[in-house]
Amino acid sequence: MNFVLHGHAVSGGITVGYAHLVSTARLEVAHYEVPAVAIDAEVRRFDQAMKTAQDELYELKAHIPPDAPPEFGAFLDLHRMILNDSALSQAPRELIRSRRANAEWALVQQMERLVERFDEIDDPYLRERKADVQQAVERVLKALLGGADGKAALAEPAASEEQKLIVVAHDLSPADMILFKRHRFGGFVTDVGGVTSHTAIVARSLGIPAIVGLHHARQTISEGELLIVDGVQGLLVVNPDPLVLAEYRARQAQLKAERQRLRQLKKTPAATLDGTPVELFANIELPQDTPEAIEAGAEGVGLFRTEFLFLNRKDLPGEDEQFEAYRQVAQAMQARPVVLRTLDIGADKAMSGGDGSHAMPNPAMGLRAIRFCLAEPQIFLTQLRAILRASQYGKVRILLPMLAHVHEIEQTLAFIAQAKQQLDERGLAYDRGIEVGGMVEIPAAALALPIFMRRLHFLSIGTNDLIQYTLAIDRTDDAVAHLYDPLHPAVLTLVANTIQTATRGGVPVAVCGEMAGDLQMTRLLLGLGLRNFSMHPSQLLPTKERILRTRLADVQTMAQRILRTTEPGKTLELLAELNA
Ligand code: PEP
Ligand code: MG
Numbered sequence: 001m002n003f004v005l006h007g008h009a010v011s012g013g014i015t016v017g018y019a020h021l022v023s024t025a026r027l028e029v030a031h032y033e034v035p036a037v038a039i040d041a042e043v044r045r046f047d048q049a050m051k052t053a054q055d056e057l058y059e060l061k062a063h064i065p066p067d068a069p070p071e072f073g074a075f076l077d078l079h080r081m082i083l084n085d086s087a088l089s090q091a092p093r094e095l096i097r098s099r100r101a102n103a104e105w106a107l108v109q110q111m112e113r114l115v116e117r118f119d120e121i122d123d124p125y126l127r128e129r130k131a132d133v134q135q136a137v138e139r140v141l142k143a144l145l146g147g148a149d150g151k152a153a154l155a156e157p158a159a160s161e162e163q164k165l166i167v168v169a170h171d172l173s174p175a176d177m178i179l180f181k182r183h184r185f186g187g188f189v190t191d192v193g194g195v196t197s198h199t200a201i202v203a204r205s206l207g208i209p210a211i212v213g214l215h216h217a218r219q220t221i222s223e224g225e226l227l228i229v230d231g232v233q234g235l236l237v238v239n240p241d242p243l244v245l246a247e248y249r250a251r252q253a254q255l256k257a258e259r260q261r262l263r264q265l266k267k268t269p270a271a272t273l274d275g276t277p278v279e280l281f282a283n284i285e286l287p288q289d290t291p292e293a294i295e296a297g298a299e300g301v302g303l304f305r306t307e308f309l310f311l312n313r314k315d316l317p318g319e320d321e322q323f324e325a326y327r328q329v330a331q332a333m334q335a336r337p338v339v340l341r342t343l344d345i346g347a348d349k350a351m352s353g354g355d356g357s358h359a360m361p362n363p364a365m366g367l368r369a370i371r372f373c374l375a376e377p378q379i380f381l382t383q384l385r386a387i388l389r390a391s392q393y394g395k396v397r398i399l400l401p402m403l404a405h406v407h408e409i410e411q412t413l414a415f416i417a418q419a420k421q422q423l424d425e426r427g428l429a430y431d432r433g434i435e436v437g438g439m440v441e442i443p444a445a446a447l448a449l450p451i452f453m454r455r456l457h458f459l460s461i462g463t464n465d466l467i468q469y470t471l472a473i474d475r476t477d478d479a480v481a482h483l484y485d486p487l488h489p490a491v492l493t494l495v496a497n498t499i500q501t502a503t504r505g506g507v508p509v510a511v512c513g514e515m516a517g518d519l520q521m522t523r524l525l526l527g528l529g530l531r532n533f534s535m536h537p538s539q540l541l542p543t544k545e546r547i548l549r550t551r552l553a554d555v556q557t558m559a560q561r562i563l564r565t566t567e568p569g570k571t572l573e574l575l576a577e578l579n580a
Contacts, residue, residue, distance in 0.1 A: 002239040007214035009234035010200040014252045015209045017164030017186040019225045029104035046103035049143035079136040111137040166227045170218040177202035187229035196464040197476040207538045213478035262541040266297040270544045273551045281534035287328040292537045300337035302534025303512040307345045322386035330394030337395045344369040344401040369402035384419035391431035404442045409455045441465035446494040453507045463513030499529045522546045527559025
């Protein structure tokens, strides 16, 4: 049966592929097709990993420390029994053969079937045993991924045009999305989530079509069904008929040609028709995003969301590891500015272990970002030292997230001074004049801007959070996604006043929220006086084209008219006129 589901478009483009149903755990492993000639070897790889896991359990049992709790041995036996069950020891072998799938995927697929059955058990003790199944399987997965074969396979999943997999999930966290960077999926769709959630932002940075808020996709779609993800309109077509498929293939080709055409603008300086230069920077989440930013002609990195280095791991990245990551970006960007935002952990970006994962009553308003860093001086100082050390290798700047109080800036400046002193004591070099800027993403900061400007070298408007906090809507919650309105007069007033006050005060100001990469907003922001935009790399060239076709004098008048309008219908009308 063919049908269409409607959701919120998150990331443009169109992709055609086969449904791959996932839950969080399954994302940890790649799914790829094993060539027919390699199937026997894949089964052997599975058997070997099973044996390694069993051997480890024997070994652990033989060396139980005397002070270990008495039930420890019993758990090891239980894990061995679980692995001996044919559902895990035999069924994945059959799956490898019948689906020509890799061993990790086959194993996790079976694990999930088993775990689902546990969910139906009434007895709470037995129901809890599903955690043992997951742990036992994790041991095998580790053995699989630890082998040289596993690594090679992960690096090169088969993903030809015709075999693309579309991830279908109920929900995905930003941490899950980061794992997508390692696998080559064709697109992703989820039942829940807001368009400016961090999950959606990472999806955009992957440059693959994506839709959120489909409500029933995970329930109604079966593994392997043919899907069209229309990331432009937010439509998911399930089992399309040949005519629809042909139509979408044609549109796909058009979009590809369009992207090729835009590539010619890579080296053209961004300026309006009257010659006013505009800076176009890139937002990145990980050092490996840098080549794409350079490829798209970014003049700098306007936002490196460093917290992504802290996700999907139980430990914290140390000073040296962070330094390496920051240095890599600073060096790759050569003399171009790199704005490193300090750890914005919390809310939807929770760390796996440590203090970031506290259950908070309202995480978006809790111990997030600068609040978390000021409460955890050692974590903060470690990051500041790593950033300072990297400042030797390029034009690095520090950006502080979620500022609301002057004392937060003052405390942070004291921590930066302390980090510098610690480096001096170790005889390590850094840029002594490193600039420190702040994000304007809480209405309080926008409304009391002069007190922030006095203490900071530059500002960056985080419209994602500014809208969330101004309109009191959780950006991750699709139930209120329809209320997320960048054109709300309150939002536009805060953005316009921030740009104007900063510019008059001689403080450089950028927009680094999703509004910066929204083509509907480019001219409006230019008209309001914005001259620095930071966005995910895939939007840089379309935005540049829009700027090249804009006459500043025209858009300035129109922007003021939009700002004065209080009728939503009229705002849309004027915006359409501005973009005509
Ligand atoms: C923002 O809030 O607009 C922003 C850029 O920061 P983040 O999306 O990472 O919260
Ligand atoms: Mg933010």
